[in-house]
Amino acid sequence: MKPMDAQMEARLREVVADTLGIADDEVGESLSPQTNPAWTSFSHLTLMSAVEEAFGIQFSMDDMAAAQSYPKLVALIGAAA
């Protein structure tokens, strides 16, 4: 599993912040649907789509169902990239 480089992670934080409509500093290890009301089941799908487009990857349904927190999302991208 490839760890994400700093530039990629900065980009990911931007995509997450912009898609969920939250501030950059709200994006971190603790970000999840449980901790931020902006991350709903609906915005989750938009987020998956935006991440796919930003990094040129494709998630499976299982991937998308599993990516239910920021750290899990980072891990998922590392595996797919």
Added chain:
Amino acid sequence: MTMSSTEPSPAPDPRTLLRAAQAAASEGRIADAVDGFSHVLALAPESGPAAVGLCRALIEQGNHDAARAALRAVIAHAPTHANVLAVAKEWESLADAGSLRSALIGTGTLDALGDYLRVAAAQADLPLALHVGGFDQWAQELADPSSPLVAHAPEIVFVAVATEALLPRHADDAFASDADLAREREDAVGLLAGLLDGAATRLPSTTFVVHGFSVPEHAPLGVADPASPTGHRPRFALVDEALRAMAAERAPRVVLLDQERVEASHGKARIREDRMWYMASLPWSETFLPVLARAQVRLLRAAKGRSRKCIVVDLDNTLWGGVVGEDGMDRIHVGGTAAPGNAFADLQRVLARLKERGVLLAVCSKNHPEDALPVLEGHPGMRLRPADFAALRINWEDKATNIASIARELNIGLDSLVFLDDNPAERGLVRERLPQVLVPELPRDPAGYARLVRDLDVFDTLAVTAEDRERSRQYAEQRERKAFEETASGDLHGYLHGLDIQVRIDPPTPANLPRIAQLINKTNQFNTTTRRHTEAQVAAMADSPDWMVRAIDVRDKFGESGLTGVAIVRKDGATWEIDSFLLSCRILARGIEDALWLHLAESARAAGAERLRAWFLPSPKNAPAAGFYEKMGMAAAGGEDAGAVAWEWSFGDDRPLPTLPPWLSITDNT
């Protein structure tokens, strides 16, 4: 120490500026936030977060117009999925009394389509107050008198029920019998009809736009389908026929959206994104959502009468290949089977079809008339002739001046015009000088011209009326009328008597209702209140004892002007109030408006009303109607802010009503 030469400061990083603006906003420093977000957008006009931030900050400052402009700008620049969803939420919060109340119900998860619809409608200057129905709740929302749909009181409702939801056997069962299919078809159309009729009792003025059923992508029998007696497309053709009949019976309350055509045009394989469908019942892919929303907005615009009326075309290299002044008539390319002449002929065919629907054609060309007219009149490859054009400007003046002159001659607003010219400099000039004229960008290759004009959706109407089909011919008659007026020179009464004007006052009927609604929605100048009622709303008024709807039909010795005036009156016991009073400018200044007013006053008096009231609500275009009620002898009865004035005629004092102009002959057909 010497000063080093000035280094250019590093370019500001939009992300940093965005964070600073967001911080300013959350700290309540609104002016700083506005500046900050504006700076970000100047560097990165695609930034959804900056546009949303700017919109919210401007709303805090009370500047709703600028807030709306910011939302439109970011979508015009970058209509990405994320931007559309973010901007849609802001439009929701900006909904106000001026927004068009509408709803979207159907099967599956509708929120994404709702967002695309909000944004597409806002871009088309038709901001919505949109209610999106609950998941698979469409039948309940139509059936329940106290449903959120009814409570929202929408003017227009989109009903998007998936084919598979109501016609599963049609879609999947290759061996279903004709009887089974007939039953499923009747049940599906019958269910829709019953629910729509029930909903209409609670929402009598609402227009229901039903998304038609579409043929699924895959035929169950594969390549054997064409040989099968229960082929896929034939069975769906029967469904389509039944649905059309159901809608026609209920017109104008029910209108169909051609889902099949929209899907086929986009590509059936690209309608659904499988993962999103399985995970969240999202019926439509990110690429199809904006296409479907655009189709919905076309119907919204048509229902609200927002269509352009005239297309002005250049000649050289637009209607034919080559420059006639240089190449001569024999060497230009138009008509025939070879390129590019066939491409130009195709464009002319498309324009001719538009003309048949009621769109006016006009020419604006920099040429000597003696070079260009012979081509128009006699070149065998031409499909359009001078008689097809309502106005011609063939001269060496600048095109903006000419186009403004065309608008004046045809008596239509600049915002009713479209201008086609192959020359980018001319396009740029007209866009700059006449920003209300729509000037589409033309491809360099004439191969793309016909398609471009076919794709223009600015001429959409819900129905094509007899007046539409006759419009081009009526402009020719108007030229004759003007010529006669010139010979009358000064003797106005002689002229008016000589016209032999016949006016017929008609009640509303299913046949004239589309034209009545069309006039209501497009008449701007002689329109006392500029209330834009949909056809369904007028139909409800026509059926109601509390309202009176009247239309006037005019002809004179030069020809039929047709249905050219409408009045709507609300009967409120002792007070009858004129809700709408409008006339096409083609028939003004002949006393016809007086005759219509007299009909209303006489009807009110005969019914025992004590007074006839009428408001004049000023608009940017209706100054011509401002003095009308006073001219008829009504007394000013108060006013409101922004120049609204109430007028009243009281029947109690037995004052004699004004007399009918003697040169009119009136038939009361009510």
